Structure formats: structure tokens, C-alpha cells
């Protein structure tokens with residue numbers, strides 16, 4: 001799939017105020033600073049569609065972007081941002097979870113995980129929560145460009161071992177970089193195939 005148009009539609013504070021139209025949507029989520037906004041910009045070939053920042057916790061809203069006038073890409077607030085109050089963190093987390101559980105148009109969530117670091121409890125906890133709610137997800141390992149290939153492969157192997165302790169088979173994953181652009185076509189192929197599949201099911 002080629003992204004021909006990408007339009008910012010809205011920033012919503014609650015699932016109830018998200019756009020009313022029934023386009024299918026695909027959400028991007030992950031720990032704050034994992035590279036969500038930059039990945040969204042890279043997927044859409046845009047510099048500033050989603051706000052990219054070196055200041056963690058910038059994305060506070062449920063951001064809808066209309067792609068090719070036919071589906072929504074959704075940038076969600078990063079979970080686990082440490083430099084905000086416990087109260088704010090709880091509100092954000094509840095907002096995200098409400099959206100993920102309630103949003104009927106949501107087809108799939110890409111859960112972003114920084115491949116440079118060891119598996120984090122907060123990420124594993126979130127993946128387990130998605131699983132208990134029967135919410136479909138694919139893991140996207142980010143920032144692959146930051147590691148040499150040997151280290152990258154060992155990090156991926158370690159992560160897969162951690163996942164294998166919980167899941168059989170392990171969840172699908174895509175290795176990506178917004179800088180080298182590796183994995184971006186794979187993400188778009190997943191979306192394109194699902195759009196086609198669901199269109200056929202819904203007539």
C-alpha cells in the first residue's frame with residue numbers, strides 16, 4: 001500500500017469524543033518515547049504529521065489521522081511516562097484502555113517496543129492485558145537502526161524467549177526503524193490485508 005494522503009482529523013480526550021465515522025482504524029501504542037510519533041510520520045512520509053519530540057509524554061490525546069481517505073491511523077498516549085503525577089498517569093492509562101476495549105472500529109493495535117533495551121515489565125504487563133481482553137495486536141520493535149546486526153539479533157532472540165515463556169505460539173512481531181525505514185512496508189502490508197479482509201467480511 002502506498003500512502004497518498006494523510007490528514008490530521010482530531011485529538012480526543014475520551015473514546016466517546018473520537019470521530020463518529022465508521023472507517024476501520026489501527027492504533028499505535030507503546031511506552032512513552034518508544035518512537036510512535038516518528039514511526040507514524042515515517043509511514044506517512046511526513047515530517048510533522050504526528051508530533052515528534054525529545055520530550056517524553058508529548059502525546060496526551062487519542063489522535064486520529066485519516067489515511068488515503070479510507071482508514072484511520074491512531075496515535076495513542078504513551079503509557080508509563082514517569083515524569084507526570086501518579087494521578088495523571090492513571091487517568092491516561094484508563095483513557096487508553098477504555099478506547100482499546102470500546103472502540104468497535106479498531107481492527108488491530110501495533111504495540112511498539114524499543115529493541116535497544118531488555119524486556120520491560122510495563123510492556124509485558126500491557127501485552128498480557130491486551131491478551132486477557134482478547135484484543136488483537138502485533139509487536140513492532142522500534143529503533144532497529146541503533147543496533148549493529150549481531151546485537152539486534154540477540155536482542156530480538158532475548159525478547160522472543162521472554163514472550164515464549166508466556167505465549168505459545170509467540171505473538172507476531174515486526175522489526176522496524178523510522179530512520180532506515182526497515183519494517184515500514186511490512187506494517188502497511190498488514191493494514192492493507194486486514195482492510196481488504198474486513199471489507200470482504202462486511203460486504
Ligand code: GTP
Pocket residue numbers: 030031032033034035036037038039051052053054055056057058059077078142143144145146176177178179180
Ligand atoms: P511520546 O509521544 O512522548 O509518547 O513519544 P513517542 O513514542 O511518540 O516517541 P517519538 O517518536 O517522539 O520519539 C522519541 C525519541 O526517539 C526521539 O528523540 C526520536 O528521534 C527517537 N526515535 C524515534 N524513532 C527512532 C528510530 O527509528 N531510530 C532512532 N535511532 N531513534 C528514533
Ligand code: MG
Pocket residue numbers: 036037038050051052058059
Ligand atoms: Mg508521540
